[in-house]
Amino acid sequence: MKNGVGTSGLILDEPLLWEKGKKGRKGMSIPHSDVPQAPLDEELTGTPVDFPDLSEVDVVRHYTRLSQWNFGVDSGMYPLGSCTMKYNPKINEKQAATPQLAAAHPMLDDQYSQGVLQIMYELQNYLADITGLDAVSLQPAAGAHGELTGMLIFNAYHQSHDSKRTKILIPDTAHGTNPASAALCGYRAIALKSNENGMLDAADVRELMDEETAGIMLTNPNTLGLFEGQVRQIADIVHAKGGLVYGDGANMNAVLGVADMKKCGVDVLHLNLHKTFSTPHGGGGPGAGPVCVTKELEPFLPVPRAWKDGDIYRLEQDRKDSIGRVHGFHGNFGVLVRAYSYILSMGAEGLRKASQLAVLNANYIREQLKDTFHLPYPQPCMHECVFSDQLQKDYKVTTLDMAKRLIDYGFHPPTIYFPLIVHGAIMIEPTETECKEDIDQFIATMKEIAREAKEEPDKLRNAPQISKVRRLDEVQAARCPCLTGPTLPAEQ
Amino acid sequence: MRYLPHTQEDITAMLQVTGNKSLEDLFSGIPDSCRMTNEWQLPEPKTEWELNDHMQAIAQTMKVDQNFKVLIGAGSNHHHIPETVKALMSRSEFLTAYTPYQPEMAQGTLQGIFEYQTLTARLLGMDVVNASMYDGASAFAEALLMGLRIGKKKTKVAVSAAIHPHYRATAAAYLHPTEFELIELPYLEDGRTDLSGLSGLQDVAAVALQSPNFFGVIEDLAGAAQAIHEQQALFITCFSEPLAYGLLKNPGKCGADIVCGEGQSFGLARSFGGPGLGMFGCRQPFTRNLPGRLVGETKDLDGKRGYVLTLATREQHIRREKATSNICSNQGICAMTAGMYMASLGGTGLRELSRLNYDKAQYLKNALIARGARLFFEAPIFNEFVVEFPHDFQPAHQRLLEQGIVAGLELSKLYPELKGRYLFGITETTSRQDMDRVADEVQS
Amino acid sequence: MKELNELNLPENLGYTEDHEWAQKTGETIKIGVSDYAQDQLGDIVFAELPTVGDTFNKGDEFGTLESVKAVSELYIPMSGEVIAINEELDDSPELVNEDPYNSWMIEIKPSTPEEYDQLLSASAYMDLLKG
Incomplete structure (x- = not known):
């Protein structure tokens, strides 16, 4: 096969910040003082903080070099399953940096902040429309934060019905955030096993659901990339026992314009704007995890939310049944602006098409690789497909080895070892923004890696070879944690 | 659509x-009963140029825009952001990467976060700082939960009423479904927290103070530490203006066990309150109780220095319902940005800038006092303070608005008992001239 | 990972279905994890243990072992009070990997000594592993 795009280039080394610089340098402009110096109680005064002093050029080179050791969606294909690493449009960055929006203070009266409130109000409506649900809070700062908000709403709802519930059903394919979020609200997670087809059975839910169970958290499509066909029946069972249905919208990119979450029986759903709605993930965040709910649950949403009063946009101040606040202000507003811009750029047709092409890309990969890698659930998938390393076991090659080898070929590896129910899982989510040629090259590379696994397995075990660093000793990092640089003598 | 590369042929x-x-055929597994049949009411798709126009039109409706002098902090501070920081944080190798799950491809993010952890630890006087939380408010809620975890069987936490009201509200929402009790400690006449009630309390896992607090007042952290530790409780401190520790004694030195707060001041725009940066640190013995991600140093196969995510067994993807927090995505690029900002300032610059903020705030404070206003809380302040005017300030506030100055935040919505008093926030961006204009309005 | 026939399972210990072992040393019992358990978990990076004076009922969780990407709960094979902790594991958790039967975790004073007789013998434990 043709070589991948991975090649060795000139990688510049760069020390840690405090290993460079010289006392007295300055990397930014500080205004001259136009006021007299004021006295300060010595008891309150600290010793100078031990930051390295760097010039502006020092700082620019430092971070530019660091950036060159990184790989982003702009660098190449990033098929990280469950993370929806689609292209992050540049124009959205510009909108978020609009001076009037970027300078907006979050505590002024509504009349002075109409623009930002308009964006919030319209985005709330767009997200309600897109999911089929009735009301939206934009406050949660990430997916897991949305889950927590959802669980707080579950709690408030049951409390309002004088119902004490202690358990919650969570499928074995769920992200770890689901049980962790539920536990924050005191719910004990009851594991729901998926069947031999990787899906939930309504019969199992019927057996476990009772009046001490707050409801169910489900991800649909699930983390195997499969649409839960019985979701409606499951929701009916849960509702019949007075429970609620939480939808983890991490995988919404598969079903835009196809699935209606209200019709699926979902009562609360979070969206990950940094997945489905193209906002950049920033090497860890910020994300945004708006929560969409049915009319019945609207009273419990966090405050404040934006609303429209005639021609004026306002923030509601208080609502008696609200769970309160989950964020200091209005969530990650800058991320909201990017998602808003994305929706306006795509329009209804574009969003629908995005899901169609995301699903097409995933199925195309599944079909082309199904004879090369073990496919534990062989049916057609939605936006991602999950393989395993079972066929490579005989050569003593693992999923990790194959993932690391992809790096040498210039691809970011897929998600590995998740979902937990697939041993040695390789979870591939190409997203719609990858073109056929790049996907073909990815497929060819995966096949080449499978060949290497058989014929030259050491190439995989020793991969990656051309990255800035080779495999790192994670055991040492955890046994003797070194989480900060040295404290210099002056500080002690 | 330009983001979608597929031709009909493809x-x-x-x-x-x-x-x-057909493409529709790919979705045959979705039952009819679950299908979207509503027509979406979304606007027609916009070109890049139409989108620019649309956003410009919205931006124009912001009555208080970037040209206004907003003399309010209250958890969202206006500081200069160097162009270098904006340019570097926009590098798409940083911006368009995911969480660094594959360290060989993410050494830039990992080293950058390690540096952020280190500089922040030095700033706060903590042994360990995590890779970030969502914001000051959620970090505060998580700090209380952490205090309760460490306190094992204790069921109460006490928080100062001078902590940002939104932080307290967030903590209340987080704690509401639990059995834990949130107790409020009142503030004294001088604006500091009244700790006298502490000795009567039993079962308190942690006590939390903000310094400088919501009123801008510098708390007596060292004194508080002693009183709190005598009660066998943990001492949590929070902040909304990290720049203060460029000048003031840091919380670690004063005896804090867990420190958290909002890092927006370090290179992030106010942006209507987000994205900000939840800074979070603790003393070393509590490391395994920390929420959130941690980057650690290690070596690669060739013995070369490198960085990885570590101590992940605390986290949700491994420990699930027993995790120290449910947090997954954090504020990665915001932490990187704060690192860039701290690197740009340096120790020397930090001191200078912090001093400048302090001096300017004292200038306005003194100017207002000279014109007949009263400093409402008399304990020392950093760059925010509360004043009471001799007569209704609202008309002057309105006149100043017309001149492009937002002169403080009236406090009645947040503290009904402080009706008519104003909280001012001053930074290096406020000129003497602007401050004089505010003072002159008081007199007239 | 080790094949079953590579496992070391000393005869003089009692085993549990959760892969702990217990060893009688006079009046007290030392408790650790089996060769199988350490091998399954991989490189152990941290052992979280109770404090002296804590009491547990048979089957209670008394601590955890952590590898880089997994946490394994430890269940006590017999009821009793903790009288000693192996503090060596604090700095050197890898000892559990290197020598699982000398790397005990806790020593207890059993409240129901006859519980020892209900533990699995080495051969019964091996049968369990064989499934």
């Missing part, structure tokens, strides 16, 4: 491989 070829008749 689609046809790919459908042939997957064995589907």
Whole structure:
């Protein structure tokens, strides 16, 4: 096969910040003082903080070099399953940096902040429309934060019905955030096993659901990339026992314009704007995890939310049944602006098409690789497909080895070892923004890696070879944690 | 649509491989009963140029825009952001990466976060700082939960009423479904927290103070530490203006066990309150109780220095319901940005800038006092303070608005008992001239 | 990972279905994890243990072992009070990997000594592993 795009280039080394610089340098402009110096109680005064002093050029080179050791969606294909690493449009960055929006203070009266409130109000409506649900809070700062908000709403709802519930059903394919979020609200997670087809059975839910169970958290499509066909029946069972249905919208990119979450029986759903709605993930965040709910649950949403009063946009101040606040202000507003811009750029047709092409890309990969890698659930998938390393076991090659080898070929590896129910899982989510040629090259590379696994397995075990660093000793990092640089003598 | 690369030819070829008749056919597994039948009410798609126009039109409706002098902090501070920081944090190798799950491809993010952890630890006087939380408010809620975890069987936490009201509200929402009790400690006449009630309390896992607090007042952290530790409780401190520790004694030195707060001041725009940066640190013995991600140093196969995510067994993806927090995505690029900002300032610059903020705030404070206003809380302040005017300040506030100055935040919505008093926030961006204009309005 | 026939399972210990072992040393019992358990978990990076004076009922969780990407709960094979902790594991958790039967975790004073007799013998434990 043709070589991948991975090649060795000139990688510049760069020390840690405090290993460079010289006392007295300055990397930014500080205004001259136009006021007299004021006295300060010595008891309150600290010793100078031990930051390295760097010039502006020092700082620019430092971070530019660091950036060159990184790989982003702009660098190449990033098929990280469950993370929806689609292209992050540049124009959205510009909108978020609009001076009037970027300078907006979050505590002024509504009349002075109409623009930002308009964006919030319209985005709330767009997200309600897109999911089929009735009301939206934009406050949660990430997916897991949305889950927590959802669980707080579950709690408030049951409390309002004088119902004490202690358990919650969570499928074995769920992200770890689901049980962790539920536990924050005191719910004990009851594991729901998926069947031999990787899906939930309504019969199992019927057996476990009772009046001490707050409801169910489900991800649909699930983390195997499969649409839960019985979701409606499951929701009916849960509702019949007075429970609620939480939808983890991490995988919404598969079903835009196809699935209606209200019709699926979902009562609360979070969206990950940094997945489905193209906002950049920033090497860890910020994300945004708006929560969409049915009319019945609207009273419990966090405050404040934006609303429209005639021609004026306002923030509601208080609502008696609200769970309160989950964020200091209005969530990650800058991320909201990017998602808003994305929706306006795509329009209804574009969003629908995005899901169609995301699903097409995933199925195309599944079909082309199904004879090369073990496919534990062989049916057609939605936006991602999950393989395993079972066929490579005989050569003593693992999923990790194959993932690391992809790096040498210039691809970011897929998600590995998740979902937990697939041993040695390789979870591939190409997203719609990858073109056929790049996907073909990815497929060819995966096949080449499978060949290497058989014929030259050491190439995989020793991969990656051309990255800035080779495999790192994670055991040492955890046994003797070194989480900060040295404290210099002056500080002690 | 320019983000979607597929030609009709590609689609046809790919459908042939997957064995589907059409794109719609790919969704045949979705039952009819779950299908979207509503027509979406979304606007027609906009070109790049139409989108620019649309956003410009919205931006124009912001009565208080970037040209205004907003003399309010209250958890969202206006500081200069160097162009270098904006340019570097926009590098798409940083911006368009995911969480660094594959360290060989993410050494830039990992080293950058390690540096952020280190500089922040030095600033706060903590042994360990995590890779970030969502914001000051959620970090505060998580700090209380951490205090309760460490306190094992204790069921109460006490928090100062001078902590940002939104932080307290967030903590209340987080704690509401639990059995834990949140107790409020009142503030004294001088604006500091009244700790006298502490000795009567039993079962308190942690006590939390903000310094400088919501009123801008510098708390007596060292004194508080002693009183709190005598009660066998943990001492949590929070902040909304990290720049203060460029000048003031840091919380670690004063005896804090867990420190958290909002890092927006370090290179992030106010942006209507987000994205900000939840800074979070603790003393070393509590490391395994920390929420959130941690980057650690290690070596690669060749013995070369490198960085990885570590101590992940605390986290949700491994420990699930027993995790120290449910947090997954954090504020990665915001932490990187704060690192860039701290690197740009340096120790020397930090001291100078912090001093400048302090001096300017004292200037306005003194100017207002000279014109007949009263400093409402008399304990020392950093760059925010509360004043009471001799007569209704609202008309002057309105006149100043017309001149492009937002002169403080009236406090009645947040503290009904402080009706008519104003909280001012001053930074290096406020000129003497602007401050004089505010003072002159008081007199007239 | 080790094949079953590579496992070391000393005869003089009692085993549990959760892969702990217990060893009688006079009046007291030392408790650790089996060769199988350490091998399954991989490189152990941290052992979280109770404090002296804590009491547990048979089957209670008394601590955890952590590898880089997994946490394994430890269940006590017999009821009793903790009288000693192996503090060596604090700095050197890898000892559990290197020598699982000398790397005990806790020593207890059993409240129901006859519980020892209900533990699995080495051969019964091996049968369990064989499934």
